Amino acid sequence: NAGVMQNPRHLVRRRGQEARLRCSPMKGHSHVYWYRQLPEEGLKFMVYLQKENIIDESGMPKERFSAEFPKEGPSILRIQQVVRGDSAAYFCASSPSGGAYGYTFGSGTRLTVV
Amino acid sequence: GQQLNQSPQSMFIQEGEDVSMNCTSSSIFNTWLWYKQDPGEGPVLLIALYKAGELTSNGRLTAQFGITRKDSFLNISASIPSDVGIYFCAGQLINAGNMLTFGGGTRLMVKP
Numbered sequence: 001n002a003g004v005m006q007n008p009r010h011l012v013r014r015r016g017q018e019a020r021l022r023c024s025p026m027k028g029h030s031h032v033y034w035y036r037q038l039p040e041e042g043l044k045f046m047v048y049l050q051k052e053n054i055i056d057e058s059g060m061p062k063e064r065f066s067a068e069f070p071k072e073g074p075s076i077l078r079i080q081q082v083v084r085g086d087s088a089a090y091f092c093a094s095s096p097s098g099g100a101y102g103y104t105f106g107s108g109t110r111l112t113v114v
Numbered sequence: 115g116q117q118l119n120q121s122p123q124s125m126f127i128q129e130g131e132d133v134s135m136n137c138t139s140s141s142i143f144n145t146w147l148w149y150k151q152d153p154g155e156g157p158v159l160l161i162a163l164y165k166a167g168e169l170t171s172n173g174r175l176t177a178q179f180g181i182t183r184k185d186s187f188l189n190i191s192a193s194i195p196s197d198v199g200i201y202f203c204a205g206q207l208i209n210a211g212n213m214l215t216f217g218g219g220t221r222l223m224v225k226p
Contacts, residue, residue, distance in 0.1 A: 004156075031212065042118075042202055042216030043157070056211050091156050098212050100145040100164075105156035 002027070004094050004106035005074075012112045013082050021077040021109045025094030029102070032075045034067060037089040037108075049075060082113045117141055120203055120217030127193055128225050135220040136187040137203035145206040146179050146186040147214065150199045157202055161188070183208075193224050 005024040013019050025032050031050055035043040048056040049069035060067065064082075069075040079086055091108045095101065120137045127133060137146075145164055149157035161172050163179035163186060170177055176189045186203055203217040 033212070033214075035214075035216075040219075042120075042218050043204075043214070044216070045213040048212055056213060059213070093214075095212070100147060100162060100206050100212075100214070103147070103159070103214065105149075105158070107154075107156045110154075 004029075004092055004104050006090075006092050006106035006109050008109060009107065010110050010112070012114060014114055015083060016081050019079040019082050019086070019111055021079075021090050021092075021111070022074045023077070023092030023094075023106060024074040025092075026096075026104055029094035029096050029104075031095045031098060032069050033093040033095075033103075034075075034077050035091045035093065035105075037091060043091060046077075079111075082111075084113050087111055087113045117207070117215050118203060118205060118217040120220055122220055123218065124221040124223070126223045126225065129193060129195060131193055133190040133193055133197070133222060134187060135201060135203075136185060137205075137217045138185040139205070140184065142183045142208050143205035143215075144183070144208050146177070147204045148175075148177050148186070148188045149202045149204060151202060151219075152199050157204075160201075190222075193222075195224050195226055198222055198224050 034046040037043045045059040047060050047067045064080045066078045089108045089110050093105045095103045148160045151157045161177040167181045168179045174191045200219045202219050204214040
């Protein structure tokens with residue numbers, strides 16, 4: 001019974017490149033959330049998705065960031081034209097339904113922009 | 115900005131001592147969660163609280179959901195070296211959907 005799987009664990013990109021972060025939710029979970037964590041800080045909500053739908057993207061930067069959760073395959077967080085300030089740990093979480101019950105986090109992707 | 119105030123920011127204690135940390139907010143929450151995060155890993159759920167006034171234990175950990183729905187505390191009894199890590203409170207605000215709002219974390223260091 002695998003947990004929330006994120007890959008890659010570490011990603012290095014040069015300024016201006018694109019970053020793609022993947023998240024496979026736990027089996028039976030249809031709700032996916034993305035969070036960003038800067039060093040020495042708590043996690044900050046970015047976006048909440050269900051299959052093929054974005055439910056809440058109030059935490060997403062207006063430009064360069066996008067997220068999807070297709071009918072088949074993992075959820076993808078995409079950052080275009082990365083800048084140094086995008087360097088952070090990005091965590092995905094999933095839950096079986098709306099609400100806090102069963103909310104489980106992955107191990108994160110650490111993005112470094114050089 | 116930060117809606118959960120977590121304190122203390124860090125603690126350095128002797129093995130065997132008890133630990134207490136708390137989170138407060140001016141907003142009302144309908145769920146409080148406490149997580150532990152080890153270096154390079156994601157947060158792992160320790161305790162979940164769903165009702166105002168609820169007191170829940172998980173081994174040496176005890177947490178309470180404040181009666182006003184604006185605060186919560188976490189206690190760790192008889193600390194051991196493997197308790198080292200960063201502890202986060204997180205909550206779901208009423209009428210804010212399924213997002214979690216996180217506190218700034220409490221870094222716990224335990225001296226053997």
